[in-house]
Amino acid sequence: MEKAIQVFRGPYLESTHDIHIAVVNTDGELIFSYGDPNRLTFPRSSIKPFQAVPVVETGAADAFRFDVADLSLICASHSGEAIHRNRVMDILERLELEEGALQCGTHIPRDLESYKELIKRGGELTPVFSNCSGKHSGMLTAVVHMGEDIHTYRDIDHPHQQRILQAIEEVCQYPKENIDISVDGCGVPVHRLPLLNTALGYARLANSSAMENKERARTLERIRKAMTSSPEMVGGKDRFDTDLMRVFGGRIVAKAGAEGVQCLGDSETGLGIAIKVEDGNARATSVATMEVLKQLGIGDANIYAKLGHYWNAPVLNARKDQIGVIKANFQLVNQSKISN
Helix, strand or coil: CCCCEEEEECCEEEEEECEEEEEECCCCCEEEEECCCCCEECCHHHHHHHHCHHHHHCCHHHHCCCCHHHHHHCCCCCCCCHHHHHHHHHHHHHHCCCHHHCCCCCCCCCCHHHHHHHHHCCCCCCHHHCCCHHHHHHHHHHHHHCCCCCCCCCCCCCHHHHHHHHHHHHHHCCCHHHCEEEECCCCCEEEEEEHHHHHHHHHHHHCCCCCCCHHHHHHHHHHHHHHHHCHHHHCCCCCHHHHHHHHCCCCEEEEEECCCEEEEEECCCCCEEEEEECCCCHHHHHHHHHHHHHHHCCCCHHHHHHCHHHHCEEEECCCCCEEEEEEECCCCEEHHHHHC
């Protein structure tokens, strides 16, 4: 049985990945799909733009003088480069908080040059290196602004986490009592909902003009513009989200999530796309994403050429020689043809 994503070593098929895809419009109508578009899924970090909504709507972002790069950073899974760490520390300074207020834990950053420099000077990893330190600094911004407890901001019962839950319910049009809650890698609540509803959230993030709640529409537009105008804050050097948004010149808003999740929205068509790799392997996400965009007719040959290494992703050995390729092998199902 053929699989949606195929991994070749030389000319030989070595591994495969199943995927699930939902493509919806801003009304929540399923336009295209593959696999199970209703698969219950933790979007993981793909939910970060919606976790940023209360930071804007409480007035916290304006109170603490957030510019577009700040707002982009709180939606990020950044690489831990100096530009990311310095901006997180700057936000904390405005809040009059120490780095220890961040409860995201720490890990080796994706930017290994930063890690090597840290080791050379005898330093230790601290929370600012975490890819989620931007999100946590955003949460703290709202909590400080609202005069709430900064020590329990990760708890699902904390007022800020309840504001986030309310925002996800409204943007993704899925009742909060049906949203299953667990714990994300950085210690805050993570939300489980159908892939289709996450795609709807990205459709509205990309194009909020038809939303009845005009304040929410302005918030989503502000977040989208921040992410697309400062894409380096969302990811970093050689990161798919960053490169995708940069090459598309602001048309596409994109955010990856752990365990093989990729979400994006197209501001011109108003389509939202949510992708989940069944086995959680992230190496399949960019390949699937680029194939979806091609099948939807979003972008042109010049864009695909610039992003070619994400579409037919090379398989490298330890010498950095290309010894294989990862390719897409699926066709989206047009739901209108099914209904007709």
